[in-house]
Amino acid sequence: KLNKSGINDVSIVCDAEQQEICNVVAHLKGQNPAAAAVVLGAHLDHLGREKKKVFAGADDNASGVAVVLEVARQLNKQAGMRNLDVVFFDGEESGRLGSVSYIKNQTPSTIHSMVNLDTVGRLADGKPLLVLDGDSASEWVHVARGVGFTTNVAVELAPNGGGASDQRSFNDAGIAAIQLFSGPNTDYHQ
Numbered sequence: 132k133l134n135k136s137g138i139n140d141v142s143i144v145c146d147a148e149q150q151e152i153c154n155v156v157a158h159l160k161g162q163n164p165a166a167a168a169v170v171l172g173a174h175l176d177h178l179g180r181e182k183k184k185v186f187a188g189a190d191d192n193a194s195g196v197a198v199v200l201e202v203a204r205q206l207n208k209q210a211g212m213r214n215l216d217v218v219f220f221d222g223e224e225s226g227r228l229g230s231v232s233y234i235k236n237q238t239p240s241t242i243h244s245m246v247n248l249d250t251v252g253r254l255a256d257g258k259p260l261l262v263l264d265g266d267s268a269s270e271w272v273h274v275a276r277g278v279g280f281t282t283n284v285a286v287e288l289a290p291n292g293g294g295a296s297d298q299r300s301f302n303d304a305g306i307a308a309i310q311l312f313s314g315p316n317t318d319y320h321q
Contacts, residue, residue, distance in 0.1 A: 146232040154229045155219040157203065161211050167243035168214040170308075172230070172297055173199045174223030174249060192223070194252030194313075213243060220297050223249075230297035234304045244268065245308035247298040254313040259285035261312040263292030264299070268307030 140160075145153040155175070161168075173195030177186060196219060203217045222228030254260055260278075265271045265288035272288055279286035292298065292310050301308035 144233075144236070146228070146235075149228065149232070152222045152228045152232055154221055154233055156233075157217040159203065159207055159210070159215040159217065161214040163212050164214060166213045167241055168216050169211075169243050170216045170218055170245040170301070171199055171202060172218040172220055172245065172247050174220045174229065174297055176221055176224050176229075191250045192248075194250060195248035198248050198251055216242075223297055227297055227300050230300035234300050234306075239304050239306055242301070242306050245298055245301040245306060247296055247301075247308060247310040249296040249310050249312060251311055251313045254284070257285065258314060259287035261310075261314055262286060262288045263296075263310040263312055264289070264302055265309060266290040267298075267302050267309065271307070271309055 140158040142156055143153050144156050145151075174192045175196060177191055177193075199217060199219070203215075206215060218230075218233060220227075220229030220233065222232075223230065251260075262271065262275045265275065275286045275288045278284070292312075296310050296312075298308035298310045
């Protein structure tokens, strides 16, 4: 899908120690290649089967993957100021293994910030888009307000996200990162 959208610098990067953990990474070059990159991510894995019950995973996290694909396709049409790394993380459901591996193999100073889309498919009318870990940078409050204003979608900035998704791996490394989340629903993981 990334190659069909014109994004050609795509690779599968497996962890050196845990070869079964592999992320899909695409690089979009910015106008200022020396500037630290922004990471846009979502996780590919889902619960699959547990105790003979099938968890299809559309809410967690096919919705995030779909949005990241479309955003990357649109952003690829015109280079932004910064480089953009589009990353589909493996192993989120197993303790954020893919994002931990990604961070482990980066120089933190080369990453400006990270936006994680995890479970974004159920934004009902009037329900706010949750911006989790909004306290990781003072700028996030302004970004959230701007998004709400320009899209006419209610946005709620939450100071922390509980550490459950891939943005936490970036925050733990001292990188400002948020998660966009449409909130819990009765079909979660279903």
